[in-house]
Amino acid sequence: MVTGANYLLETKKNKILVDCGMKQGDDDAKNSNFERFPYDISEISAIFVTHAHVDHIGMIPKLVKSGFRGRIISTPPTKDFAGPLLTDSEKLLRDEANKKGRTPPYSTGDIAQALGFWETVHYHETIQVSDFTAEFFDAGHILGSSFISIKAEDKTIVFSGDLGNENTPFIKPLEKIEYADYVLIESTYGGKLHENVRTRKDIIEDLIEDTTKKGGTLLIPAFALERTQEMLFELNELVENRRVRNVPIFVDSPLAITLTEIYRSYSGDSRYFSGAAISTGASGDGIFDFSGLKFTYSEKESKKIRETPNPKIIIAGSGMSHGGRIIFHEREYLSDPKNTILFVGFQSKGSVGRLIRDGAKTVNIFGDDVPVRSRVVAIDGYSAHADQKKLLEWITPMRFSLKKTFVVQGEEESASALAEKIRDLLAVSAEIPIDGETAVL
Structure with missing residues (x-):
């Protein structure tokens, strides 16, 4: 179990x-x-x-x-x-x-x-x-x-x-x-055995570069707790060090946004945060903030994401595609080979995320068979x-x-x-x- x-x-x-x-x-x-x-x-x-x-x-x-x-x-x-x-x-x-x-x-x-x-x-x-x-x-x-x-x-x-x-x-x-x-x-x-976690940022950098060159969307199903914050922390470093293009990055999860605020409340507590992260925060550089980052709270804002021209990055829950806003984006973006879906967490048996990760040619979303033509990548190093x-x-x-x-x-x-x-x-x-x-x- x-x-x-x-x-x-x-x-x-x-x-x-x-x-x-x-x-x-x-x-x-x-x-x-x-x-x-x-x-x-x-x-x-x-x-x-x-x-x-x-x-x-x-x-x-x-x-x-x-x-x-x-x-x-x-x-x-x-x-x-x-x-x-x-x-x-x-x-x-x-x-x-x-x-x-x-x-x-x-x-x-x-x-x-x-x-x-x-x-x-x-x-x-x-x-x-x-x-x-x-x-x-x-x-x-x-x-x-x-x-x-x-x-x-x-x-x-x-x-x-x-x-x-x-x-x-x-x-x-x-x-x-x-x-x-x-x-x-x-x-x-x-x-x-996971990939070397020291290289995972390099992998995400390459994926962003590849997807943006194609004029596509990078779709990241992410757990609202920890995984979203990890992604934001590392995207922050990539953007601020100019290792990737400055493209719109949407966090389309009200729950993840709420949890990120809780993370911020502990970001100076040495019982929980590393010294390096505390130093980053103390320098005035918010550890979950950077240019291009957009939080979408309402369903109306979420639906408008599709109107934003490519390239773009969407981080949304749920992490296994059980539900949440990610399934709407999967219905929208999975069928286009210019796009990439990146799994950065465990996908349990029976979940839509597991089916996609394991190579399903189509997945059923809201009763529709959606073809999976996008690039599919999984990084265990983010686990x-x-x-x-x-x-x-x-x-x-x-x-x-x-x-x-x-x-x-x-x-x-x-x-x-x-x-x-x-x-x-x-x-x-x-x-x-x-x-x-x-x-x-």
Whole structure:
């Protein structure tokens, strides 16, 4: 299972959850978001949240609607992101429910109630919930992301959440620790190696040059959280250093615009932003601002983008083309070979983005078969997920204490590849649990 992280940790005295995410992808995954939780919610005393992506927080309001009244704990940026991200998810889930004649999993009122239960903790501060002691560490994935070490009954269990790629442009890098008895490690890219992230800016520079010379549009489906801000940060450097032509660059995502403002509010905080990024901001050069950048808030503004002559660049959500304004642009631009669509993030099975990336000749958008004639490019180096090498580097310092690892959040091939490497290189037991499986530690 790739999406919908939700882990129940139980002692003789208490029960807690780590993450409570929404499942994304094909119809089976989406339908599961409407099903009952497979545990007694009244027995759950707290939820520890690794980060704000909806596949890790998207079902928290449903949990509250179902009766949860415990503590919700994360870093401050994660809580700040949760409000707008959950509100956006509520709209998508409501639309899905209306199509199928079902009751939406939760309402905006449930989101507000969840945020009322939500408390924050900074990295390296310990927090106690009954007989559980937890500490958050920087996962280097997105702003405020964490992996969490939880101690209970003389055992230490580490939940990786999502681990970050190397050399992130502005957030601080992934931390490492040396002790755990058990680890749940993500495996999104457990069987792959990314391009050298130091060259990814060169790749985007070449794509911009090639597409603008053709008089085309560069279309970038991007997650509203982190990926859009990474793209803006690096486009800023390319534009201001005159490495690319000054063409209109549209951020066509109200959610991404809102989240970018939250990023700006933390851009001087050394607990979360790198020294280089803070220095850039302190020099008076806004890290998400540059000539040619245009934010489009309304649908009317979005529709007018097509009236802007080529060449141009459009960054829009959703990152997997599940919905959002990107699908309107894909319908408009995919059929023209002068254009380029650039994927800079993970595309789950069943998503329109995955179909395009994997070479589909046509995709169905709003009931129409749209031919894919544009150039299709994917850059794994922009992934916010660690690749196999980085995952192994993270877990290696814990190898002498580890009794077992559980490889999670990856498609079968990726999870199997990472589990095999852990067994062979580290001589540590590695299992791939199935959804709903119980393990006694």
